Structures are given as C-alpha cells and as structure tokens.
Amino acid sequence: MIGGLGKMNRMLLAGVCAVALLATGVTAAKAGDDEDLDLKVKWKGAPEFSSKDGAFKFKVRGRIMVDYTNADQDFAITGEPDVDATELRRGRLGVEGVVYHDVKYKFEYDFAGDGEVTDAYLQYKGLPVDITLGQFKTPNSLEEQTSSRFITFMERAAITDAFDLERQLGAGLSYKKEQWTAAAGIFGRNIADEANEEGTTFAARVTAAPILTDRRVVHLGASYRSRDNGDYEDLGLYRYRQRAADFHLTDRFVNTGQIGESDDLWGLESAVVLGSFSLQGEYMQLTSEVPADIDFSTHSPTYDGWYLSASYFLTGEMRNYDEGEFDRVHVNHPVNEGGWGAWQIAGRYDTIDLSEGGCEECGEQNTWLIGVNWHLNDYTRLMLNVNQSEIDGGINDGADITGVGLRAQVDW
Template identity: 40%
Template sequence: MMKQVLASTVLAALASTTSLTPAWADDAGGWAFDGVPAWSNPQTGDSFTFRGRIYLDAADIDFEQAGVTTSFDDSEIRTARLGVTGRFHNVNYVAEFDLIDEAIVADDVYLTFHGEGFDVLLGHMKTPNSLEEQTSSRYITFMERGAATDLFGLDRRVGVAVAHHGDAYTVKAGIYGGRPGDLSDSLELDDSSALAARVTYLPVHTDALLVHLGASLRQMDYGNAGTRVAVRPDAHLTDRIVTADFRPASALGEADSSTLLGLEAALVSGPFHAHAEYMTMEVDGPASSPRFDSAFVNLGYFITGETRSYSTSSGTFSRTRPARPVSEGGYGALELAARYDYSDLNEVAAGELTTWTLGMNWYVEDHFRVMANYVTGEASVPGAAATDVSGPQIRVQWDF
C-alpha cells in the first residue's frame, strides 16, 4: 500500500512539471491552489498550507579492501514527509512528519512566537549548528550533507530557542532536551540534553557578491546512553565506514558529554558559489577525552546563469529557482559542483576518511530537481588495509 501511495506521489510530481499554473486562487484570501491547497485571511494574517517532500534515491557504491569488493547497489525512499505550516494569532507553526518503514518520525514540529526584535521557538527542531545542517535538504548542493553533520550527530531535539536577526547578522541560542523515537510507539524522550548557539555575519552583501561567516557551539549531555561517533562516505546507502563507540561497556569508555565547535564560511558571486566548514568535538568521559575533527569544502557553478539563493533572516541558503523552467519552454537550471571532505578519528585509532564528490543538479522546476553524484575516496584505519570507495548515486526530488 505504501509503495502505491508513493508511486502516485511521484507521478503527481512529474505531472506538476508540465502544468504549474494555479488552478484557482483568490487574492482577497480564502482557499487557493498553487500546487497544494492553502488558506489565508489577509485581515488577521492567519494562514494554513500543506507541505511535504519525497526523495527517491539509488546508488551503486563499491568498498574495495585488500582486493575484496563489497557492493552497495540499492535504492530507497530516503524521505517521505508530510505536514502543515502557517500562522495563527501572530504565532507561526510548522508540523512535519516523516513516514518511512511504517514509522512516524517527527521532523520540524514547533511554534514561533514573535516579540519586539526577537522570536521564541518552542517544540521539536534542529539545534542551531552549521550552515550545512541549518540549510534545508531541499536546497543543499549534494545528496548528502558534509560528513561532519553526520559524524557529530547534529539533530533535532525538543527545546526552546531565542532568535534575532538584522540586515547582516543572525543570533540564535537554545536549550534542548531529548529526542523522541517512533511516535506510533511512544512519546517518551531519551534522557540526553544540549545547549547550543550560532551566530552569522555578512561582511559583504551586494548584488554582485555575498560573503557569509559563522560560528556555532554545542554542549551535549548524553545521559546514560553514551554516543557513537561514526560516518558514511557521503553516501547513505552504504555502511558507516569509520566509527568509534562510546556507549556503555565499550572498550573506549562511555561518553558522558561532549563539546562541539563549528566554523563556517560561504561566498556567492553570480553563478559561482563556495562553502566551507570545520568542526571539532571533544568527548568527555573516556580517560583520554579524545577530540575529533572534520572539514569540507564545496564549490558550485550554475552553467545556466542562476545564483544560489540566501536568506538573511536565518543565515542559510534557500531555494534557487530556474530562470527558465521546463514548464515555460526552457531547460531548467543546471549546476555543476565538487566537494572535498575529510574526517579524522585517529585519537582513538579509529582512522580517517577522505572523500571527493562530483555533482550535477538539474532544477527542472522550482520544486522539482534531479541530482547525480559520483563519490570516490579512501578510509584508512590503523592496523587494517585501506578501503577504497567509489560509485554513482542519483536522486529524484519533489517538494511542495
């Protein structure tokens, strides 16, 4: 049944690329349709809109070690998300859930209260760390975010945050409790908690050039569960290839807490964009208090002339719209990209991972794109032969 529903969704996405004109709309408010049903009241500012996304992925990645090859040739519904967003009595709301493997997983589910010069966010949301993590997966350059976001477990938690922004800066900080599991089983949170904050600044912001700088911090308490520091080679349909276990009874010792520091920089100049981040995390609990490092650099270029969009209110990248979508007789937007990614876990002899990713993105319409990535790299663990990684992957993505 789930496959039939998802297949119907994909067909609807494909149909939307050939006819994107609103079926009906009312500028005076009320119900409207622009791809999905929406309702608004201009007098009160209240609104309601359905939202969602679906990503279909396929990959053929090989791990080769000492002449033995392990292949990861598979496909998956990476994301199947449905929800609502809108505004009621000057309070913004969003509630979005992932429906994968017959589980119900909360994604963004929070309220935003607007004060004089600041906002208060309450609910289930991401901790404010990393430009790559804060940018929606709908707008990232590659199929997978930079490895640091996975390695250090950047995630969503239940908490409260305060945010403020100006024309050239953003500030956001919050206190967070645990994470829920499958909501169809239980609403109970785990016993971990976190404090996190992020600041961004635009030293240059003109029509010709944008320069972004940022930093973030996270202090994590793992409760009684410890943690595992592990990463895949920028391909979700493979195993985690470099890993260090700090859960209870592990040989490395149990992690009580950790401190994460992240630095970020980005540049957008016409069709060219660049983005780099460095993160370091120290784990407390094990006798050695090991520290791990990870960094990546992305470069991208729109050969059809578009510019990567940026939101000054959140300090993140936003939706890039093709200048001539296919529905208007154009070819959409075409982007070429490359990434270097490095992670180092050598302080506990867990090794290091280096990957290169080449990417091509075809933005067929505002809400529909096709992504193709080729990943190549090497994992090196002391005492073992190096593992070479290589292979292509592709995604069909639709959101509304």
C-alpha cells in the same frame, strides 16, 4: 482504529486528508465572492491559504526524494559487499501556518525508513526575538541549517552526521536581520528517543553577511554545542561515525562506537556567492568525555573535520541566501515553459578524523565528490553524484570506496 493501521495505510490516509484539505480550500476560493470570502490563495509549490489581512495562513508541505546508489565497498579490506539499491530517502508530509499574525507552527512526518517526526514546533514572533518551543534543529552549521531541499549534494558533509547534529526537543531564542543572525537554545532528547533522564544540550550560532547584494554574498558564522547525556544507561553513550563516500546506503568504516558521556563541539563556517559561482566551507572540532570504565587509550579524545565545496550554474542562476542559510534556487527558464531548466556543476572535498582513541574502527575518511544538478523548475530537480572515499587507520585502513548516486526530488 488509526493506531492499528499499517504504515502504508497511515501514509495513504495522510495523503488523502491532505488532498481533501487542498481540494476543499481551492473549491471554496473558486466558489466564493471576493467581497464575502476572507480567503486568499497563493501557489508556493502547493496552495497556501491565508486570510486577506494575513493574520492566518495554512499550507500543506512535503518532499519526496528517491535515490539510487551503486557503490564498490572494497570487499577485500572491509568485508562489506557492493551496494546496488534504491530507497525512498525522504518522504515527508506536513503542515505549516500562522495564527493571529504572531504564532507560527510547523509539523512534518517522514515516512521514509522506519518513519519519524521531523519538525514539530510553535514559534512566537511578536517580540524582538522569536521564541521557539518543540522539536527543531539545534542552531549549528550552515550545511545543517540549509534544508535538504536546497543542499548542493545528495548528502550533507561528513561532519554533520559524524558529530550527530539533529533535531531535538527544546526551547530557543533567535534574532534575524537581513545581514546577521543569532540563535541559542536548551534541548533534551529527540522525539524518537525514550528515556526517564534525557540529559541536556546547549547550542548557539551567530552569523554575519558583511556583503549582501542581489548577486554577491559573503557569509561568516560560528556555532557551539555542549551535550551531557545524563544517565547514559538510559539513552546510551554518544558515538561518532560516518558513512563511506557520503552515501546514505553505504556502511560506516570509521566509527568510534559508543564512548561519550558528554561532549563539546565548536565550528566555523563561511560562504561566498559571486553570481553563478559559490564557494562554501566549514571546520568543526569535538572533544568527548569518555567514562573511566570504557577501554579507550584516552578519556578526552578530540575529533575534527572540514569540507570545502564549489558550484557553478551554467545557465545563470545563483544560490539564494536568506538570513544565515541558503534557500530555493529560482530557475530562469523552467522546462515547463519551454526552457532548459537550471544546470549546476559542483565539487566537494570532505574529511572526518575519528582516529584518536585506538579503537578498531577509529580512523580518518577523506572523500571527493563531483555533482551535476538539473533543476527542471523551482520545485523539482534531478541529481547525479560521483563519490570516492579513502580510509586511513583502523581495521579498514587502505579501503577505497567508490560510487555513483542518483536522486529524483520534488517538494511543495
């Protein structure tokens, strides 16, 4: 019966179930006597239920991000019209928890777009290294490892999308200490892909924070990924592309098309936090292997890209660092308590070079972004981005794409 429900009905049903679970737990917590009821409730955007000894935990989690984009796509050169549209960028609902201290689980579904499973994994934490099985992010890139809830701009830097960093089904090992981390994994396809032969991906990342105090952080990291898509007639060849002005609703004017049967990616990353000021940057290079029957000027093209971003909190907050990634901003004076919230200004320069190979849309894209973020409290923020991309090379050579984006976001 559930399989026959429409997408909206499934979404409503999931929401009703989540609310029912929360209501049941809260009612039980209120009705029970502390000495008899083995239940603790802690609010973390939504209530987290746990046993008194911490052996079991359960929380309904999710996020809503609603975007508006207005962009001039330089129709005279690209042939693509202006963008003036809204979208549900992310609408996720899921659960996470702990079973008998050592087994962590997480499942989340995104109802935005066509809908997809995002995270779906089990993690065993009873050994010196954590063992993760299921679908999760390959260990690459500071920008990618930082949740979309906590990134500084509406979209991540171009290299993460162009080089196809994503969640995949696999098995991984990770070791995290306060000042350094190491992770590696073997992966197959994404849950959404269907293939009899899915190929293999190996990925690894190490990070170190030689300086880590309450108000100062220096982060250094490196990662590597190697992919082979096996029988590419099943899943198709790899392609490398990026949206103009780093907006989700704009078109892709640098695009190699499907060319790669395997590729190797390596990246370097760094970040500095000095109180309210933060600086972050990454560089990545990818070499792709193109089959002999593909019409390409080189059969081992190399692509690269990098970004540098800076941000500053006018109201004294800081970007919080946690074991190799950035975490939630804690607002000093939330709006709901009569304060001004947290105000952050930011800028980023972003470049991706997909010019080698001589295809029609092979080219380089350089993007400037300016952003203002207003955190009303720890779980809600409004974002403004003003972006501009210039295209160099290919049939879209000389195009200038500019735009403004707005986002309203809440997570729990």
